[in-house]
Amino acid sequence: xxxxxxxxxxxxxxxxxxxxxxxxxxxxxxxxxxxxxxxxxxxxxxxxxxxxxxxxxxxxxxxxxxxxxxxxxxxxxxxxxxxxxxxxxxxxxxxxxxxxxxxxxxxxxxxxxxxxxxxxxxxxxxxxxxxxxxxxxxxxxxxxxxxxxxxxxxxxxxxxxxxxxxxxxxxxxxxxxxxxxxxxxxxxxxxxxxxxxxxxxxxxxxxxxxxxxxxxxxxxxxxxxxxxxxxxxxxxxxxxxxxxxxxxxxxxxxxxxxxxxxxxxxxxxxxxxxxxxxxxxxxxxxxxxxxxxxxxxxxxxxxxxxxxxxxxxxxxxxxxxxxxxxxxxxxxxxxxxxxxxxxxxxxxxxxxxxxxxxxxxxx
Amino acid sequence: xxxxxxxxxxxxxxxxxxxxxxxxxxxxxxxxxxxxxxxxxxxxxxxxxxxxxxxxxxxxxxxxxxxxxxxxxxxxxxxxxxxxxxxxxxxxxxxxxxxxxxxxxxxxxxxxxxxxxxxxxxxxxxxxxx
Numbered sequence: 001x002x003x004x005x006x007x008x009x010x011x012x013x014x015x016x017x018x019x020x021x022x023x024x025x026x027x028x029x030x031x032x033x034x035x036x037x038x039x040x041x042x043x044x045x046x047x048x049x050x051x052x053x054x055x056x057x058x059x060x061x062x063x064x065x066x067x068x069x070x071x072x073x074x075x076x077x078x079x080x081x082x083x084x085x086x087x088x089x090x091x092x093x094x095x096x097x098x099x100x101x102x103x104x105x106x107x108x109x110x111x112x113x114x115x116x117x118x119x120x121x122x123x124x125x126x127x128x129x130x131x132x133x134x135x136x137x138x139x140x141x142x143x144x145x146x147x148x149x150x151x152x153x154x155x156x157x158x159x160x161x162x163x164x165x166x167x168x169x170x171x172x173x174x175x176x177x178x179x180x181x182x183x184x185x186x187x188x189x190x191x192x193x194x195x196x197x198x199x200x201x202x203x204x205x206x207x208x209x210x211x212x213x214x215x216x217x218x219x220x221x222x223x224x225x226x227x228x229x230x231x232x233x234x235x236x237x238x239x240x241x242x243x244x245x246x247x248x249x250x251x252x253x254x255x256x257x258x259x260x261x262x263x264x265x266x267x268x269x270x271x272x273x274x275x276x277x278x279x280x281x282x283x284x285x286x287x288x289x290x291x292x293x294x295x296x297x298x299x300x301x302x303x304x305x306x307x308x309x310x311x312x313x314x315x316x317x318x319x320x321x322x323x324x325x326x327x328x329x330x331x332x333x334x335x336x337x338x339x340x341x342x343x344x345x346x347x348x349x350x351x352x353x354x355x356x357x358x359x360x361x362x363x
Numbered sequence: 364x365x366x367x368x369x370x371x372x373x374x375x376x377x378x379x380x381x382x383x384x385x386x387x388x389x390x391x392x393x394x395x396x397x398x399x400x401x402x403x404x405x406x407x408x409x410x411x412x413x414x415x416x417x418x419x420x421x422x423x424x425x426x427x428x429x430x431x432x433x434x435x436x437x438x439x440x441x442x443x444x445x446x447x448x449x450x451x452x453x454x455x456x457x458x459x460x461x462x463x464x465x466x467x468x469x470x471x472x473x474x475x476x477x478x479x480x481x482x483x484x485x486x487x488x489x490x491x492x493x
Contacts (some may be wrong), residue, residue: 028401029401032402032456033402033427033428034402034427034453037474223401223427223428227427233474246370255492291405291406291407292404292405292407292430293425293427293430295429295430313384315427316405316425316427318427341428342423
């Protein structure tokens with residue numbers, strides 16, 4: 001039996017094509033993935049991301065616990081509402097999950113992936129035993145992402161701009177006032193566009209989704225979410241990183257807080273050893289402007305360079321009109337590579353792994 | 364339920380074939396197939412003048428989601444390809460049985476199509492798949 005979010009009936013009523021997504025019955029599109037993609041690049045689109053898990057960490061040991069649990073350092077969060085992107089690593093330096101952690105007035109809030117939910121919670125709970133903390137999953141909360149150049153304005157029209165106007169990127173705020181108990185709105189997202197992620201009680205989510213649709217925010221499925229995040233060069237758990245892939249080879253080195261040196265976090269020793277030995281692979285972007293689409297698991301080689309790489313995510317880019325991909329390749333790869341596609345050798349260009357930001361090509 | 368036309372022949376791999384008045388055969392993919400593929404972004408058709416064989420690959424259709432081989436239902440010479448698909452591959456989604464056809468074949472033996480499914484059998488095959 002697939003799990004359902006509070007918006008399930010609405011997705012079905014609005015024509016969502018439902019598929020099994022990590023054990024959840026989720027809309028992959030509402031007709032055209034490409035139209036939904038363009039709606040986010042040119043206007044405003046919304047995604048039901050309630051399958052992600054909100055976990056609140058509270059107690060006097062919360063700060064020390066998270067400084068041990070996460071590769072990034074929650075001490076970088078200087079004011080309530082600030083958000084930090086981080087990997088949660090195992091002792092070998094592999095990524096158990098990537099997540100966002102918020103500093104809240106009464107502790108911290110983690111937002112973790114749906115496919116890794118059980119694994120994450122088991123790990124967090126087992127690691128928390130030595131600390132004075134409470135770990136509370138919040139299944140009663142839903143989450144809606146509203147993204148695109150018009151997204152913030154649309155949300156302001158609905159729930160008032162006063163509390164949100166001053167929010168900086170990667171910052172959130174709890175709403176106050178009648179009807180907004182347990183609402184938390186953050187200026188985060190996964191599309192390379194401005195917008196908000198709104199965490200709210202499940203019973204309020206249906207009304208918000210309907211109100212957003214009424215004022216012209218396009219319902220988008222997880223298909224468009226994937227093409228948008230790939231254009232933005234953002235990692236997807238299980239593709240660009242996993243339990244056996246370190247953040248250093250997954251273009252996540254910037255999320256590892258090495259200073260202060262005395263902070264011991266899970267995986268630090270393994271990453272330190274890997275760093276001093278030199279990393280073997282790197283995550284790059286691939287561009288193919290010819291006819292055809294690069295896909296995950298295709299092999300990547302480079303003339304004159306030892307070793308082969310692999311595409312971790314590949315797609316047709318609706319914004320650019322040709323194929324793009326992320327690939328894990330040996331560090332010796334430079335500007336050009338060859339991808340083996342159905343017995344054809346396609347010559348591709350290697351770029352820094354980001355393709356589109358705020359609607360524009362960036363390479 | 365997606366549209367299925369009674370006058371066409373079908374393969375289990377979701378191609379349709381229509382015998383035209385001049386004896387040539389037009390080939391495309393079904394409404395059910397385009398729906399399952401999602402937005403089509405590239406179509407690779409065989410070259411005009413090339414030979415295709417019944418049951419063998421004759422092209423590729425790529426959607427945002429996946430690449431799928433296109434099989435020819437008949438053996439013969441390719442006499443036309445739909446050039447519209449070069450610039451507007453989404454025509455396959457919009458009009459799979461009319462404007463979104465893929466290629467036309469001059470068949471060496473049109474009775475090869477007797478082995479293909481009629482619309483009733485195709486409906487059943489789609490239902491069995493789902």
